[in-house]
Every structure is written in structure tokens, then in C-alpha cells.
Amino acid sequence: MEVVITALGPDNVGLADPIIHYVTGQGARIAEIQMYDHDEEQLFAMICRIDIQRNQYQPLVDAMRQIGQHTKLAIRVWSSERRAPDKPRLAICCTYKDDTPRAVLEAIAAGTIGADAAVLISNRGKLQGLAEEFGVPFSMIGDENGAADDAAMVDVLDEFDVDYVVLARYMRVLPPSTCWQFAGGRIVNLHHGLLPGFPGFRPYHDAFAARMLTFGATCHFIIPELDAGNQTINQRTFSVSPGTPLDAIIEQGGRENEPACLVEGVRRVVDREVYLHFHRVVARSTP
Template identity: 30%
Template sequence: MRTDTDADADVDDPTNARAEVATMTTDVTEITVIGDDDTGLVARVTSLLFERGINIEDLDQAVRDDVFRMYLAVDTSEMVCTEETLREDLHELGEDLGLDVQVRFPADRETQQIAVLGTKESHCLEALFESWANDELGADIGVVIGNHDDLQPLAEHYGVPFHDIGDEKGQQNEERLLEVLAEYDADLIVLARYMRILSPNVVFRYEDRIINVHPSLLPAFPGAEAYRQAVEEGVRVAGVTAHYVTTDLDQGPIITQRAFDVPDDADVDEMKRRGQPLEADALLEAVKLHLNGDVSVHRGRTTVRENGTGYQLGLPAEIDEVTPDRPVDGIGSVVADDH
């Protein structure tokens, strides 16, 4: 277990957050602590767990914009209290320290709940709904949340509650967002072309449980107007990326990518026409990888587990048939034959 001293090196550098913490399997209990930064917070929480016979398998903490976040993966198999008592004790400690403490036991994750966030574009949400309707997700889409009401008819068509958390200009109300996510007990948040940036107050609560799709081959062209950036730079190949969300914009661990050729005369509308179906495809594949527990995060990169087969992470396998495999760096075959 890491101590406060061990964490000092990365507590103010959220790019290192959970650098050594892989995505947890379903046999551990996950505890997330969020609140204003203060001294002694780690000691108070870990002492409570120790007193109840709970072993800490992983601990990571970070601070961003004065928001403190601590994540713990713990083994509760031999704890000397009930699950309900532990929830109550952590809740009381949180109230005493002014912290929000969330506990997820293994049984809490058996039927996963998805919250989808969107703005106006419908293609990614439509792909998620179609897969869900065909029983391909293995999870429930419990709620759709928007900062405009454009996607409400699509959500209602599938019988899913819709909540508009935006004002007349589309600015999000994050306090309301957190209330809705808690109300529907969201296990995974999917940003289906949600055109707002989530603050650390949200990201820290759902770390490695928020998946976004971005219209570029990250790390190229992060931020807004990615297709326009690609056109202006004259790229020959463009693409899309599904990734986990971190507190650094468009820099989270990459899960899946898709690519397409860019014609000489392509404009932004043509880029969208080619890219949007791939956005939906890459996002859906990333969501399935996460829900099936087939992807893990380690040191800012994702790895597909050994049992995670049959996924398309990047280009289709057929591309290998037309991709040259030689020459590669080294002594050329002609020179080698001469010797």
C-alpha cells in the first residue's frame, strides 16, 4: 500500500494518476473518495478499513483544481463487519471530513448500468441503442443525459429516461449531472459526441469508467474542430479514437481507433460523412471491451486481456494482405548474399 509520502511525487500531477493501477477485476471492492484537499485524509480512511479487517490491494490519489481524489481497491472477503455497516461507516466518515465516499462491492457490478451523455449528434447514441435492443451489450442503458434536448425523441423511442442538464446556451449543470448519475447508479458513462468538458469533480468520481469518442487519430488533432484541423493540414489518412476520459483533454488511454482515406477535395462535411459511422463503430467496440472486462489500463495505456479475442482495435486484419513487409532496416538481402 502506498503512503502519503509515496504519493507526493504525483499528487499534483494528474497525468500520473493511477499510473500503476490496472482496471480492477470483479472480485475487489472499489472505494472512491472525493472532496476538498486537506491533510490527514488518507490516514483517516485507511485506518477505518484496517480496523475492520479490510486489506488494501491498491491505492492511488491525485489533486486537480483543489479537488482531492483517492481510489482504493480492497479485499473485503475477511472483513469483520457487514457490507451495509461498511457503507454506513464510510458515509459517516465522509460527512465528518466533508468528503463524498462511494463504495462498489463486486455484487454491485453484476448488472452494469450505462449513462449516455450527448449533445445534438445522434449517430453514436443510435448505434448504442441498436446494440442494446439486440441484447449485444450485456448491460442496461439506464439514462440519456444531454445539454440540449435534441436527443430526447430518440431516447423516448427506446423507452429510456432523458434528462436535460443544460441551460439555454447548452452550458452543463454539473451538480445536476452528478445527481442524475447517482440516481441511476451509473457504472459506465459513455460520451456519445457530448460537446462539453467534464471537470475533475466528475472525472475523479468515475475514473476509468468514462469512455469518449473523438473525431481524430489521437494524439493528433485534440480539442475542437478535429475534422477541420485534418482538412487544413492536408492529411491523407484521418480517423477516430475511443478512449478513457482523464482530466487532461483528449489524452486518456486509447481503446480503439478507426481510419479512412481523405480525398484531395474533401471538406469538413465529407470528413463527417466518412467519419461518423466509424465514430459509432469505434465507440461501440470500446464499450463492449469495457463491459466484458476485456480491457485493462496500466501506466496510461490499455491492454486487451488474454480472453479478449474477436475485437477490432484498429485497422481490419485484411489490411495486412496489402501492407508491405519488407524491406526493413538492416543489411539488404543483396548485400547479405554477396557475403
């Protein structure tokens, strides 16, 4: 059973020792380990991916809870296999546009994505009706100006016991602290441009200015280190004729291309076709 352990908290000496000592003492195979000391923030962060027997999972959860209480670290233990044969639970995060989150909800309802929609999270109240339409709890974590309460988001993710966080045109940047707590391939994002060629907030505009006739979207894992690559899960493109107005391109991309790109990307993750290993997307070998 593959398990991901993440730890985040005030920097100090020897924080990783009890975690590593416990897992090695249980005979676990360590497949990946990364540790970071953010000196300017006095913050310690760690991710450890291990292989254990299924009957060791709950004792591991209990042991990490005790270690977290002792070290003052926020420690999370998670496995993509923990619910089997039940479906994983998704948090769908969005802001204004409903095409993309709607596509994910429709794919879940149709069985294309083998998961349950646990909660719809937004920094705006506009899409509450979408949550009600699909019978999904809605959590608004933004203030009157749309500024997101990132700590409240983490609380909601824990409250609904979420497996994967799907950023379906969620128009806020997640802070590194949130990314660390759900590291290891648990946060899936849709970027409305082709990476790595067109990053940033205006990829349609940038591609249009470059006189491109092919536009696209990228579904990728989010990781704490923004400059470590784009971690692509899926990309989808569409072509237009010369002279097509920018507004028409953006409309077509948002209505058709982006939703299809994200749905297929989420399906690949939920079906465990791919996973994140040392910040790189890896295809799982078939038995």
C-alpha cells in the same frame, strides 16, 4: 472482487487515514492508490483500488458512508462486478448528433453491448425524442444556452445508480470534480479524431489541413489529469480518395466510423476486457 473507492472534498489533514485504516483492517489488498491536493482550490481527491471478498462489499459501502459523513468527503464505492449476474447500467451523454448515441442504444437492444441504458443525459433538448424512441429516461441538464449544470449531472448519475458514463459526442468538457468522483475507468469518451495526433475540437479539419487521406476516431477513458495521456480503448479509421471534400469526410466519419468506434470501445469495457490502472488501459488476463 475488485473495488474502486473515490473521495473528493475540502482539503484537510488526515483525510485518507480512516479510509486506508478501514480497508487494511479488513485484510484488503491495495492494488492502486492515488491522492492529490489541489492547493489553489483547497480540494482533496483520492482513488483507491482494492481486492476484497464479495461478502465484504456492502459492509465497505456502509463504512465509507460513515467516514464520508465524518470527513465531509464525497466517497463512492463501486465495482464492475457488483451487479453480476445482472447487467451494468449506462448513462449515455449527448448534445446534438444522434448517430453515435443511437448506435450505442441499438447495440444495447441487439445485445452487442451487454448493459442496460439507464438514462440519456444532454445539455440540449434536441435528442429527447431519441430517448423516447428507445424507452429510456431523458434528463436535460443544460440551460437555454446549453451551459451544463455539472452538479445536476452528478445527481442524475447517482439517482439512476449508473456504472459507466458514456460520452457519445457530448459537447461539454467535464470538470475535474466530476471526473474524480467517477474515476477508475467509469467514464468512456468518443473523440472524433485519432489520438494523440489530432486532439482538440476540430480534428477532421486539422487532419484535412495536414493532407491526410486516413481519418479516424478514438474511444478512450476520461481521467481528471488531462495531460496524463489518452487512455485509448479502441480506435477505428477510414480512408478517402485524394480530392474528397472535407464535408464528405466529416459526414462519413460521423455516420459510420465514430458510432462503430464507440460501440466496440464500450463493449470492451462492459465485457471487462480492459480496465484502467494508474491511468493506463490494461487488458484483463483471462482465467
